[in-house]
Amino acid sequence: MADNAQLDHLAALLRQADQIVVLTGAGISTESGIPDFRGPQGLWTKDPSAERKATIQHYVSDPEHRRDVWRNRAAGGERFGGHPNAGHTALADLERRAHLHTLVTQNVDGLHQAAGTSPDIVIEIHGTVNEAKCLTCGWRGPMEDTLARVRAGEDDPACLECGGMLKSATISFGENLVPADLDRAQRAAAGADVFLAVGTSLGVYPAAALPEIALRNGAVLAVLNAEETPFDGVAEYVLRDRLGEVLPELVGRI
Ligand SMILES: [Zn+2]
Numbered sequence: 001m002a003d004n005a006q007l008d009h010l011a012a013l014l015r016q017a018d019q020i021v022v023l024t025g026a027g028i029s030t031e032s033g034i035p036d037f038r039g040p041q042g043l044w045t046k047d048p049s050a051e052r053k054a055t056i057q058h059y060v061s062d063p064e065h066r067r068d069v070w071r072n073r074a075a076g077g078e079r080f081g082g083h084p085n086a087g088h089t090a091l092a093d094l095e096r097r098a099h100l101h102t103l104v105t106q107n108v109d110g111l112h113q114a115a116g117t118s119p120d121i122v123i124e125i126h127g128t129v130n131e132a133k134c135l136t137c138g139w140r141g142p143m144e145d146t147l148a149r150v151r152a153g154e155d156d157p158a159c160l161e162c163g164g165m166l167k168s169a170t171i172s173f174g175e176n177l178v179p180a181d182l183d184r185a186q187r188a189a190a191g192a193d194v195f196l197a198v199g200t201s202l203g204v205y206p207a208a209a210l211p212e213i214a215l216r217n218g219a220v221l222a223v224l225n226a227e228e229t230p231f232d233g234v235a236e237y238v239l240r241d242r243l244g245e246v247l248p249e250l251v252g253r254i
Contacts, residue, residue: 006237009237031244128169177206195214202231
């Protein structure tokens with residue numbers, strides 16, 4: 001565990017901060033049993049063909065693949081099924097104890113909101129598995145509504161608004177991020193006085209640009225991650241502890 005003096009200092013900074021911005025990555029959800037796709041033990045690291053299948057081009061061009069995806073999802077096979085862990089709960093608590101302005105997450109599992117973080121301060125920069133979206137008109141709705149159609153017999157359900165192709169509201173490889181989300185995340189980072197990077201390798205742009213923007217604008221950077229990140233050298237705090245242990249310990253001191 002990080003030493004007490006370090007945790008006390010960081011907690012004091014958080015207490016005094018006017019604008020805290022948190023970025024979370026796969027590391028916070030692996031403790032809920034949700035697989036990491038890109039990490040050293042990640043699904044895509046071990047099986048590059050799985051990564052190819054996760055591209056938007058593959059999804060759009062292969063109806064057989066889409067039917068597999070929908071069938072599997074409707075059967076609960078792709079359901080993440082994880083519950084928020086102590087790390088998610090501590091970040092929800094951070095919002096109550098200090099000025100948490102924005103929580104940007106690279107995760108698509110919805111566990112921050114499930115833990116109690118206000119949905120309006122969460123930016124899901126890689127989208128969410130809990131909604132479906134239309135690739136043509138941009139319609140979005142609860143994933144469960146579309147899955148009900150699949151269970152009722154539609155093997156590749158089309159958008160009810162425009163007839164376009166539906167997909168989970170995650171950002172696949174080859175798909176652009178939502179510009180408004182990215183813009184909002186960057187503006188939050190620019191105004192941050194403390195920036196916490198939690199459970200992210202900070203290796204994937206544009207999410208990795210956020211701590212850069214925060215630093216450039218004078219924020220204090222704390223990196224909480226099990227493995228090294230490219231930002232460790234410029235971070236004021238680097239904590240390598242299990243997030244489910246260190247986050248409650250830290251937030252409890254605010
Ligand atoms: Zn549509």
